[in-house]
Amino acid sequence: MGLKTVEGLTDFLRQCGGYAVIDGGLATELERHGADLNDPLWSAKCVISSPHLIRRVHLDYLEAGANIIISASYQATLQGFEAKGISKEEGEALLKRSVEIACEARNIYNDRAAKSSWDDLDNESNLKHKPILVAASVGSYGAYLADGSEYSGIYGDAIMVKTLKDFHRRRVQVLANSGADLIAFETTPNKMEAQAYAELLEEEVINIPAWFSFSSKDGTNVVSGDSVVECASIAESCKQVVGIGINCTPPRYIQGLIQSIRKATTGVAEEDFVSYVDKWCDAGASLVGGCCRTTPNTIRAISKLLSSKQVSQGLANIYVD
Numbered sequence: 001m002g003l004k005t006v007e008g009l010t011d012f013l014r015q016c017g018g019y020a021v022i023d024g025g026l027a028t029e030l031e032r033h034g035a036d037l038n039d040p041l042w043s044a045k046c047v048i049s050s051p052h053l054i055r056r057v058h059l060d061y062l063e064a065g066a067n068i069i070i071s072a073s074y075q076a077t078l079q080g081f082e083a084k085g086i087s088k089e090e091g092e093a094l095l096k097r098s099v100e101i102a103c104e105a106r107n108i109y110n111d112r113a114a115k116s117s118w119d120d121l122d123n124e125s126n127l128k129h130k131p132i133l134v135a136a137s138v139g140s141y142g143a144y145l146a147d148g149s150e151y152s153g154i155y156g157d158a159i160m161v162k163t164l165k166d167f168h169r170r171r172v173q174v175l176a177n178s179g180a181d182l183i184a185f186e187t188t189p190n191k192m193e194a195q196a197y198a199e200l201l202e203e204e205v206i207n208i209p210a211w212f213s214f215s216s217k218d219g220t221n222v223v224s225g226d227s228v229v230e231c232a233s234i235a236e237s238c239k240q241v242v243g244i245g246i247n248c249t250p251p252r253y254i255q256g257l258i259q260s261i262r263k264a265t266t267g268v269a270e271e272d273f274v275s276y277v278d279k280w281c282d283a284g285a286s287l288v289g290g291c292c293r294t295t296p297n298t299i300r301a302i303s304k305l306l307s308s309k310q311v312s313q314g315l316a317n318i319y320v321d
């Protein structure tokens, strides 16, 4: 399924029954499976060394109930690849590969779901047909620096909107043409980077939608100290943006942050984490998932909770090819 517009997302949400489930931590889950991500490329290292493991984790999240899986490109940058002696062409192929791996997991899930619906005796794979989107992850410039500045948002005086646009430009172009349904700008630490993303999407006429997700340490501001309301307004003013969210942030701050984001917009330990989900939905969230240290179990619990909220609908409308 594709997602071209805000209407496309509304449609997707309707097909999901009003709320959609996003995956949980990818990198931390890869580590839990034994991957060594102590590398400037972090999870993108596995795009080179263990794509099968990434596919497996995507599949675990789909089986746990996720409707949106996010590619392993968070810390995959052409500049980071180049530092490892990987050419621009090979780097671009790796960016595409990260999205293909997620698409492969979706295909495997869909095949298994089709098979289990044909084979009622097969109790083992009780997989539901459901809408699934693949989001191409874009981590911040600070994530590329791998020096912690993705959590401070302090880039120094030399870095300007133009620097950030030039840094992200080619990667965003490549990911937009990789087969992904949308781009997920994750862990955005300051408003300058949000501005760079917004301008880039418009200048490059990126033809898939995007969501901007920010990270906060205090529940009021993004990590740099910029106001989350101002960051959300920047996102809101970009026509390709279909969602504004929060990731990699303590759950106790999220309800307040959603309320702040709502002001700027006109639209839009496991048990502990999940116990917040109802409040986030009441505060206006309709896409809910996890980030670092959340697992398929977290997502399973979120999915269960959201299915009780989801409006039941006839599947006949949903899967018309």
Ligand code: MET
Pocket (backbone or CB within 6 Å): 024, 025, 026, 027, 028, 043, 070, 074, 137, 186, 187, 247, 248, 291, 292
């Ligand atoms: C530091 S936030 C990381 C987000 C990314 N989608 C991951 O789960 O690996």
Ligand SMILES: [Zn+2]
Pocket (backbone or CB within 6 Å): 247, 248, 291, 292
């Ligand atoms: Zn995270």
